[in-house]
Amino acid sequence: xxxxxxxxxxxxxxxxxxxxxxxxxxxxxxxxxxxxxxxxxxxxxxxxxxxxxxxxxxxxxxxxxxxxxxxxxxxxxxxxxxxxxxxxxxxxxxxxxxxxxxxxxxxxxxxxxxxxxxxxxxxxxxxxxxxxxxxxxxxxxxxxxxxxxxxxxxxxxxxxxxxxxxxxxxxxxxxxxxxxxxxxxxxxxxxxxxxxxxxxxxxxxxxxxxxxxxxxxxxxxxxxxxxxxxxxxxxxxxxxxxxxxxxxxxxxxxxxxxxxxxxxxxxxxxxxxxxxxxxxxxxxxxxxxxxxxxxxxxxxxxxxxxxxxxxxxxxxxxxxxxxxxxxxxxxxxxxxxxxxxxxxxxxxxxxxxxxxxxxxxxxxxxxxxxxxxxxxxxxxxxxxxxxxxxxxxxxxxxxxxxxxxxxxxxxxxxxxxxxxxxxxxxxxxxxxxxxxxxxxxxxxxx
Numbered sequence: 001x002x003x004x005x006x007x008x009x010x011x012x013x014x015x016x017x018x019x020x021x022x023x024x025x026x027x028x029x030x031x032x033x034x035x036x037x038x039x040x041x042x043x044x045x046x047x048x049x050x051x052x053x054x055x056x057x058x059x060x061x062x063x064x065x066x067x068x069x070x071x072x073x074x075x076x077x078x079x080x081x082x083x084x085x086x087x088x089x090x091x092x093x094x095x096x097x098x099x100x101x102x103x104x105x106x107x108x109x110x111x112x113x114x115x116x117x118x119x120x121x122x123x124x125x126x127x128x129x130x131x132x133x134x135x136x137x138x139x140x141x142x143x144x145x146x147x148x149x150x151x152x153x154x155x156x157x158x159x160x161x162x163x164x165x166x167x168x169x170x171x172x173x174x175x176x177x178x179x180x181x182x183x184x185x186x187x188x189x190x191x192x193x194x195x196x197x198x199x200x201x202x203x204x205x206x207x208x209x210x211x212x213x214x215x216x217x218x219x220x221x222x223x224x225x226x227x228x229x230x231x232x233x234x235x236x237x238x239x240x241x242x243x244x245x246x247x248x249x250x251x252x253x254x255x256x257x258x259x260x261x262x263x264x265x266x267x268x269x270x271x272x273x274x275x276x277x278x279x280x281x282x283x284x285x286x287x288x289x290x291x292x293x294x295x296x297x298x299x300x301x302x303x304x305x306x307x308x309x310x311x312x313x314x315x316x317x318x319x320x321x322x323x324x325x326x327x328x329x330x331x332x333x334x335x336x337x338x339x340x341x342x343x344x345x346x347x348x349x350x351x352x353x354x355x356x357x358x359x360x361x362x363x364x365x366x367x368x369x370x371x372x373x374x375x376x377x378x379x380x381x382x383x384x385x386x387x388x389x390x391x392x393x394x395x396x397x398x399x400x401x402x403x404x405x406x407x408x409x410x411x412x413x414x415x416x417x418x419x420x421x422x423x424x425x426x427x428x429x430x431x432x433x434x435x436x437x438x439x440x441x442x443x444x445x446x
């Protein structure tokens with residue numbers, strides 16, 4: 001038998017208290033099970049934490065891949081790879097904006113309406129239930145259907161529902177889905193340019209009209225875009241005003257070589273290569289080359305123009321001054337948390353070896369000798385207008401020529417901008433002024 005020693009009133013006394021072996025065994029077993037359960041819980045927590053870390057890393061890596069993957073639209077394809085004839089009637093299209101599927105009523109719900117949606121009276125929250133009797137789950141799916149089955153200028157019928165109101169019938173005229181400059185009745189050549197980024201760039205050269213004086217503009221497209229952006233935004237106005245135009249796919253986009261968007265790291269070299277090519281072309285006056293960039297293309301143009309004494313003028317649409325700040329605003333504008341830029345930039349650095357935090361066009365904006373025109377919408381949430389304002393003020397403070405054109409209600413990427421004619425004629429007026437006026441004896445086309 002076991003004995004316990006008990007103490008009372010400070011005196012030690014021994015007492016023979018019997019214990020129950022069964023109870024002792026049960027207590028021991030209970031302690032064993034408790035310890036085992038504790039280990040299981042700890043292991044579960046460790047595994048859960050590990051799974052969360054792995055899942056989070058995969059999520060951030062996927063986000064990074066999306067962030068650095070460019071549009072690969074090429075001739076003979078639509079925006080998302082659908083096959084389109086490269087000749088014959090010009091296809092028609094409509095893109096209504098960012099949407100999400102709707103189950104009740106069936107169709108797609110407008111989350112961020114684009115210009116074409118607003119033109120026909122669609123607003124945020126409206127559900128498009130059918131187009132020509134068919135139901136679609138997204139604006140993207142609708143656009144792919146339209147470019148394969150309809151021509152530019154055709155009118156299509158659609159039905160839409162605003163919450164709490166009866167279904168309404170609308171009509172919409174399809175715009176031209178431009179496949180190449182020929183669809184705009186513009187002459188062009190397919191060209192290739194070797195860039196110091198190490199990649200071969202492919203694109204179009206639209207020569208200036210014969211009556212002109214060899215002036216040419218270079219159009220630098222946005223991050224997730226391609227040379228087609230120039231056709232969809234202004235190419236015909238450039239030509240009507242006497243300018244030729246160079247529109248290339250930047251590296252990692254369209255038909256050009258390269259795998260990823262590098263947010264000016266490679267693209268600045270691509271733009272320099274375009275400038276060099278233009279200045280050595282026999283049909284172009286090297287003293288009459290101007291540069292236009294939009295969004296990330298504008299930031300790339302800033303780097304390319306810095307320290308270039310030959311550039312005559314630079315127009316920048318919605319440029320960012322600091323990519324770190326712009327990334328936070330862009331993530332927030334899409335419903336995310338700005339703090340996601342920390343793991344995002346780390347993931348990009350691990351994939352590309354590129355430190356995106358070092359991308360600060362504001363650091364070189366005063367190294368541009370040519371006059372600069374900043375164009376920015378005051379409703380831009382992706383790259384707030386403060387980016388252009390700060391760089392404009394920096395140039396003015398340094399005594400450099402700078403103009404800021406604020407677009408009331410303008411958003412990002414030509415969204416909700418003034419009509420094309422007003423917008424591009426204002427840009428081209430700026431370039432004409434920098435070049436000493438329009439081409440001699442030039443008469444504007446109607």
